[in-house]
Amino acid sequence: MPEEIKKNNDLTARTFNEEEIITVETSDDLISIAQRRLDTVKKIINIALKITTYRDWVNQNGNPYLVHSGAEKVARLFGITLSDIKTEKIWADDTKGKYYIYKTTGKAILPGKFDSIEALGTCSQRDPFFGKAKGEFLDTVEIDETNIMKASYSNFTVNAITHLLGLRNLTWEELKDAGIDKSKIQEIKYQSGSQKVKKTATPEEVKRQKEIWDWLMQITAGNDKLARERLKLETGFQPKDGSDFVEGKKDPKYLTGKWLNITHRKIKEIFEKQFSEEEVEK
């Protein structure tokens, strides 16, 4: 039961077990709450950033990303609890074969217990750090699986804490305001090629990817370079929402889902048309 009711300007604030709960009575109240919340969020972000150092961040593909050590510092500041943590091993396939992914889920809760979120963390056997050496994917037996498990857990922790506090999509400007020097932050760049393969292809999709490549090789009379260029040409597109043109792919292994289906249909049509014309010519 509420213990106390007090009027604070237009807002009604009640306390329940010493926690203040603000209730809305008019539309003006709603604006006040939104404004108050916005200010609080800004303050939270600024304070959270100030307790981190450049060592708690990485520059990942040009964006600042808080790492595990930094997330834990922030969690201690705000008294966060992580609970109901579970992990699951999922098997997947891609053009290189079968591989596993660890998925960690759980809750992140603020001390008042009013704010909580569900979060997810993952790490796959294809992770460039654990699953690759000298440009090649390692065999399952060559990988210490517990490293993948721990990385999935760390990923969950960072996601849970940053999502709960709204520490996502931060800008370099915000880090600079908190006194963090971008030039000192470790940079992580994704290499081109297979490391960019993030989406998981189903066995059916793998089959379609192979068909596309077979047709392309026949269309270009076995010229690998031409086949790649043709695929790039056929898979590039302008999104309907007006965002930037999406460059095409030179290898079918990068295509999954709707993109793969459209490309499959397109290349099949080209192939059938070309070879039916050749038949006619003969």
Next chain:
Amino acid sequence: MINIVEKLDKETAKRIKQFPHPNNRASEAGHPCLRFLILSRLYPEKKALHDVGLQRIFDEGRLHEGAILREIENAGFKIVEQQRPFEWQKFQLAGHIDAKIAMNGQLIPLEVKSCSPNSFRHIKDLEPMEMISSRLSWVRKYPAQILAYMLMDNKEEGIILFKNKSTGEKCQKNFKLDYEYVESILKKLERVNEYVMQKELPEVEMCEDCKGCGFQKTICFPDCDYGPGFAFLSDKEAEEKLERREILKPGRSEYNQLDKLLKDHFKGQNVVVGNFKIETKIHSNRTEVVIEKL
């Protein structure tokens, strides 16, 4: 230039291994977490490997163990049955005892442990059975280990000999069978065996050993509480004082340096320099230099 340290660390890293064991291990019998003991038997492969730092400590321990046993022999004691394996099928309990030492016509189980200077000081002050409530988690497991060996060997007495790795100092802890404690350990092992037989796991119960446990983050997920957090206060007066304190902070160290330099320089003198009077006051237990602006 060659990097010897790097090469040595690589060699150390090669020795990092798991040793899955079908039985309960005497060295872990005193572990407080039931779930850990069950996981160690059911899913040893899910235990994260330790790092190079801990492997170095294990390697050092082995070096010292051999050295201590040689030292004991050289001192005229008779050491037998080194690394003798034990197994107690009823409790699915197994282990290797470091040695037995001949004493008054009896062979007494002997464990040797090397430890850091800090741990050594701590252990030295403890009575043997006080170790079960030590602040150091690994020390808490020692009594269960030696008592298990004593039980399996049907002996009433056992010894753990500790060596300070830095100074070489030794201390000896003599154990007598503590039936109440031993019974609690055996009951715990029976529960472990039941769970293992059913291939089941008990609920997660947080304990001090969760931190750094090889199963945490891989297969065991205790809730992670980052503490009560900090209170965010709106106290303008305190904030202003804190800001002022921050402004004055850079001057403090320079002031302290100059103050010390000047007082050391004018110690024993009574002088006037410009607008400043510097006086040396002799007290019964100290000499004070007072600087005053005129």
